[in-house]
Amino acid sequence: MTIQETAALLRAQNDVLILTHRRPDGDTVGCAAGLCRALRALGKRAWVLYNPDTTALFTPYLEGLIAPEGAEPAFVVSVDIAGRGLFPQVEERWLARGIDLAIDHHPSYEGFARESCVDAARAACGEIVFEIAQALGPVTADIALPLYVAVATDTGCFMYGNTSPASHRTAAALMETGIDYQAVNKRHFRTKSLRRLQLESGIIAGMELHNGGKLAIASVSLARMAELGATEEDADDIAAFVGQVEGVESSVTIRELRDGGCKLSVRTVGGLNATKVCACLGGGGHAAAAGCTVPGTIEEAKAAILEAIRAVEQK
Numbered sequence: 001m002t003i004q005e006t007a008a009l010l011r012a013q014n015d016v017l018i019l020t021h022r023r024p025d026g027d028t029v030g031c032a033a034g035l036c037r038a039l040r041a042l043g044k045r046a047w048v049l050y051n052p053d054t055t056a057l058f059t060p061y062l063e064g065l066i067a068p069e070g071a072e073p074a075f076v077v078s079v080d081i082a083g084r085g086l087f088p089q090v091e092e093r094w095l096a097r098g099i100d101l102a103i104d105h106h107p108s109y110e111g112f113a114r115e116s117c118v119d120a121a122r123a124a125c126g127e128i129v130f131e132i133a134q135a136l137g138p139v140t141a142d143i144a145l146p147l148y149v150a151v152a153t154d155t156g157c158f159m160y161g162n163t164s165p166a167s168h169r170t171a172a173a174l175m176e177t178g179i180d181y182q183a184v185n186k187r188h189f190r191t192k193s194l195r196r197l198q199l200e201s202g203i204i205a206g207m208e209l210h211n212g213g214k215l216a217i218a219s220v221s222l223a224r225m226a227e228l229g230a231t232e233e234d235a236d237d238i239a240a241f242v243g244q245v246e247g248v249e250s251s252v253t254i255r256e257l258r259d260g261g262c263k264l265s266v267r268t269v270g271g272l273n274a275t276k277v278c279a280c281l282g283g284g285g286h287a288a289a290a291g292c293t294v295p296g297t298i299e300e301a302k303a304a305i306l307e308a309i310r311a312v313e314q315k
């Protein structure tokens, strides 16, 4: 459906529930909050379904918007959810009931909803929800703020490769509503927990450089996590960290797993294909970012991935 058709469908509803995806990020949370507020501005009853995975970083945006238990909405909307496998467990009964409308930007969107408004050319689902909100009525600052969070976080503060002129145009329009975007940028891009910085410090201290400094291998042990009292939130996207070292083209981050074995994340900017490397060890992903899980200790994982990289380089 087009933006206008989607807005018309939403305008015809009075009782809407909005679903976010498993391990919610700024895009899904920002879209849910922005859409919920836009619908409420029209006098409609709208809620966001409670998602137990939501971290403290994002819960403030949902204040006053979480559906009371037992709410029975007439119309269910999913935002930024590409497939059924990404619905949090709590939402299974909504899956059984069926999703009325999906708003998404993933190329892999599975088409699970009765109606869909999907544009895979968009960097963030927030760009699509912004246009829908505009079609519904005036976009005020309380609607604009979570949508800015959505676009800013999915584009890595307008630095990832997915960032487009449209992302900047959306951000500009949202900024013009008078939101405190500097506070959002500080919160999401210029702030790290002390434990996160200590984690990064330990990673750099133990990092190994190979191939004349083009390949970096780093690890995070369970013991180190426990010593710092670090949570998964502190370790979020840690695989992107070592790749920031100047001259490094490929990086491997090894995380020791609670149930034994190690999870390896490979990131590349040079010629090495991360998927081919990880495929040697039973994993997969994209050419620039891939992962795999191997049995054994960190040292054994390190030896295995070095072997896999050598094998792929020799081909």
Ligand SMILES: [Mn+2]
Pocket: 027, 028, 080, 105, 123, 124, 125, 154
């Ligand atoms: Mn997204």
